[in-house]
Each structure stands twice: as C-alpha cells, then as structure tokens.
Amino acid sequence: MSLEMLIQKIKPLNQVAMTEAQRHLDDLTKPPGSLGVLETIGKHLAGIYGAIPSATPKKTIVLMAGDHGVVAEGVSAFPSEVTLQMVANFANGGAGINVLARHAGVELVCVDVGIAGNPPDLPNLRRCKVAYGTKNMARGPAMTQEQAVRAILTGADLVGELAAAGTGIVGTGEMGIGNTTSSAALIAVFSGMPPADVVGRGTGLNDRQLERKIRVVEQAIAVNRPRREDPLDALAKLGGLEIAGLTGVILGAAANRMPVVIDGFISGAAAVVAGEICPLAKEYMLGSHLSEEPGHKIMLEYLGLEPILMMRFRLGEGTGAALGMFVVDAAVKIMNEMATFSQAGVAGKVSGSDG
C-alpha cells in the first residue's frame, strides 16, 4: 500500500454510534457522567467501531526498535548496544513491558525496524529492518524520506495484518537508545517551543548532560532546517526509524478503524507526526500516562489527548499503554455489564436537580 492510499482509508468517527453510546451511558445506575474518563472512552470506542463493542477487544502492543546516530553526541545515559540487548530481554519476557502486558492481557509484538546490530532469531520479533540505525541528526538528516516512508508503511502493514488476525485495539511501544532526543526535536519543530522547554533527562542525565542534549537538539534543527509544514521532511531529518514505524502503526490503526493507545514521549512524537500527516488520525488516538519528560505535556495538549495515569514513568516500551489498555477494557465492561435504572429498580434524580 502507498502512503496516499493509507491516508485515504482514514475516515471520521461514527457520530450516530457515539450518540447512542451516550444515551446508553446515561441510562446506567450512576449519576450521569460520574464515571468520567470511562464514559468518555466508551463513547469514543463506539465512534471508532461504529457501535458499542459487545466484548473487550483483543489487545496488541507493537514495540518498534531502532537506533540513533545522534547517540555519538553523548545524549544518552546508556550505550546504543542496549537497544539490541533489550530486544532480547523483550523476547525472553523479562522487561517491564512484558510484565505489564501480561498483567493487562496484552500481546506484544517486537519489530526490528532499525536496530544498529543483528538480533538473533527470537520469538515475537519481526525483522523489518529499514537501516542499521539513523545517521547523526546533529550533522545532517537522520534518514532519507524514502526510508521514513518505508518505516511508516512497515508499521501500517503490520497493523493491517494484526487486524486481520483479530486484534481490535493497538498500543504503541518503542526501544531505541537516544530516542528522547529525536522526539524532543520533533515536538520542538511542530509546537514551535524552544528545545530547552521540551528536552528532558531521558533515562537519567545529570545537569551538564541535559545542557548538552539541549544544544544537540538546537544544532540538529539549525543544521537540518526541517519544514514544519512538511511532516515527512521533519520526520526524516529529525526522527528515528522506530518513530516512523510507530507513525505507521497509528495511521494503520486509524485506517483499520481501531483505537490506538499512545504510550509516552516517543510514542507521542510519532502521534504528532501522524496527526500532521493526517489530522483525522487523531480521532483514533487514546491517551494513557503522563511521563516525566517535560515535553510530554506539551505533546498531549498539542494532540488533544487526556492522560489518565500519573505513574511518573520514564521507561517507554509501551508500559503506559499497557496499563491504559486495562482502563479501556474497563470502559467496555461498564457499557456491557452495568444495570440500567429500570433493571435495578433504582430511583433517578429528585426533581429540580439538573446534574
């Protein structure tokens, strides 16, 4: 599929189904609106699926892994080799995302879209390598536009395949040493905020290293002169292969009328790019947690997403999305399992209340 065809498949939400869901929610034994976010999500799901879902959907997190040439500038507390090592950890089930995905009943699919080395054969690892990591964006473009598009289509195609195999909701996850630097550069460009306001400590930088990271992002923007109105240009120059892959996952979810739960800061950068490529895609996104990266709040506001979990996470991998998917399942069950006022014989509000 081409990127143009992918974008054309993305349609608006079903407003009729959302109105019906709201009517149903207001008939359940609770004060109207008192289940807050669960009601918002329930109505949103109806708009995406075209009806109130009758059961919790099969849940899959797509974890895209890729390396970043900009690590040469000393922007991360961990060396690039950790990307590959952690992918093996994911395959063996010992990482944070494995634990939380199992806990929330979520399947995990890992994708090598741009690891700098060659991972061994591992269960649940898809080999879709577009390149052995990006180039150093502080010296020139991280990728070619052709590479960025290939990574996007890799993500979108994978989601199409998952949808055909029964997945009903997708979450985003990533692994890539250096990718908070890339994400900060992208949100700086799209939001117009100065790098100092959106760059954070990532996996654990000290003050001096944080200063250096800010300078590197400023330099990457100055060297590459990304065009804000051309999201593919900005993505190629400042992004990462895993970020491009997740942009494709998000566009693919929207094209397949599936909700996509956006994890943290790096996933948020992919969501911003997806929303710039196709604004309608934003209607398929659900927020999960608010991370510790200072740029994440700016991103969520830019996307119009509401964070529901205040976990102080700064791990990525899809850890926030996994917990968020548990909350989405709760919304589905509320719509299917709660009694109505008439079923339960519960009195409604006293006259004069306008709720």
Added chain:
Amino acid sequence: MSLEMLIQKIKPLNQVAMTEAQRHLDDLTKPPGSLGVLETIGKHLAGIYGAIPSATPKKTIVLMAGDHGVVAEGVSAFPSEVTLQMVANFANGGAGINVLARHAGVELVCVDVGIAGNPPDLPNLRRCKVAYGTKNMARGPAMTQEQAVRAILTGADLVGELAAAGTGIVGTGEMGIGNTTSSAALIAVFSGMPPADVVGRGTGLNDRQLERKIRVVEQAIAVNRPRREDPLDALAKLGGLEIAGLTGVILGAAANRMPVVIDGFISGAAAVVAGEICPLAKEYMLGSHLSEEPGHKIMLEYLGLEPILMMRFRLGEGTGAALGMFVVDAAVKIMNEMATFSQAGVAGKVSGSDG
C-alpha cells in the same frame, strides 16, 4: 477489641525490608526509578508486609453503606431511598463497582452499617447496623460518640476477619446519599479550609443547590462546634456511619499490616479521621484516583497520598480503589517477574551518568 487495643496494634513500616526492596528495584532491567509510582508502591508494600511480596495478594473492597439525616436539607440530587436500592444493585452485580471489581480481580463485601431501611437478605451483604441512618447534622450531632466507636470497631473487626481468611490488601468503598456533605464538613474542620473551598456538586447539584450545600456545612459546623483536636468528637458530630465504618476498616488494615487503597472523597474523609486517631495508620494508606470533588485534592495533600489515576470519577462505591488495586498488583509483578541486568545480559549506564 477496644479502640485503644486497635490503635496499639499499629506499628511503623519495616525500614530494612524497604531498603532491600529498593536495592532489588535498582537491579532490574530499567533505568533506576523509571517505573515511577510502581517502584514507590513496591517499596511501600515491602515496608508494610516486612518483605517483598512473592505473589499478588488477595484483594477485597469493603463497601460500607449508611444514610444521612442531613439529606432533609436538600443537599443531594438523589433521595435517601437510593442507598438501599443501590445496595441491592451491588448484591446483584449490576453497579459500577461490581464491574470494576470483577475486572481487577477484587472481591466485594457490602456492609449495612447504617442504612435508613431494612435491606432484604442479599449475598455478600453483612448486617452490622448501628443505627437507621444519622441524625441531621445541621440541627445537632449526627451520631453519639458511642455509635461512632461501634461503627469503627465494626469495620476493624471485619478487616481482621478478612485477614484471617486470606485477604492481603483492602480497598475502601461506600454508598450513602448525602455523604459528600458530611465528608466536606469533616475535611473543612481538620484542614481549616472554609466550606466553600471543599464542598462540591456531589452526584450533580446545580449552582443554587451547591450554594445551599455550602450553607448547610457552615451551619453544621456552627451548630456542633466540633473539637478539631478530638477526632472522635468531630466524626460523631459531622460524620456518617459508613464513614466511621471505613475509619475502622483503615485502622484495621494498619493493625493487620495490610495496605489499604483509599478510594475517593468520602473514603478520604474516613482516612483523614483514621490518621487523626492514629498518625501511624497513614503509613498503610495508598492513594488511587483524584475525584472531581474540589475537597479531594486538599484531602490527599493533607494525607500525603499521591493520586495515580485521573479518571474524573465522582461515583464513589470504591470504583477508584478497584482500579488502583490493579496498579498495586502491577507493582508486585514488577518486583517478581522482571529480569535483572546480569540475568538479561543488558549493559548498565555509561560512566559519567549519575541517573
């Protein structure tokens, strides 16, 4: 058991176990501290249990139900009969808390500690009625101190029984038309904030009704002159039977070295009273969600609890605690199922990083 004996059973957390838990958490394959709240909870649980728990504990929410004489002042959008009707709904499994408790793997025990009517025989309903609702606190004390103490001991005894039957973590829930009014009065007294800052719309009041509710709380405080330094006096004069019952649940959890997940605004009022009666009890409390009631944030700050879920809930019943217990289970699994750096063959931080 007497209240004095109950309080004497409450001991400080095990600092050695907390230090060991921190060491273990720092050895897991993630940047130190990057799982945020899950790490905080994990360490906290070790301090409560005296060791890192090796499996997720059996989870029970105690839902205390009671009626409020102050409803005669027109402070609620729903009539008092709804308390009894909703208890039947809980027994039949059709309420919000039933759905969320099932979803999170939590057992639910309902207690009639002060419903104004007589519920029929219902599964999972404990009959521990102390009175047929409280008196109207706008005209005089809601309860006698003897009633308040009986309700507290009812809650504490029940938790002791649950602990003996295998429960390892308790959540709080409540049902009682009018109980946001009572809770607002309690937090106003203990925090010293004016009623206008802590009174909210409850299940859905309009502006005129909200004004009336504020006046009623002001009047209840003026009429009763509760002694801030005597928590039992304030509880008896302004509280509810279900609030007193939950105060006992919280003290009982602490006395049995179990964590207790505090639900929303009404549970928070019970937690404030429990903390005033025995400050050490606060060490056993875990926050869950931040509710829409304006006084809830003030309460959580007063208690030193961190809300982890931003659900915009204003339903009570224990709905926030149920979701919070899922997060607590996640913390237990993180401590038990994640690989260490050496197990996974993952490199640590590069030199010079100070995390």
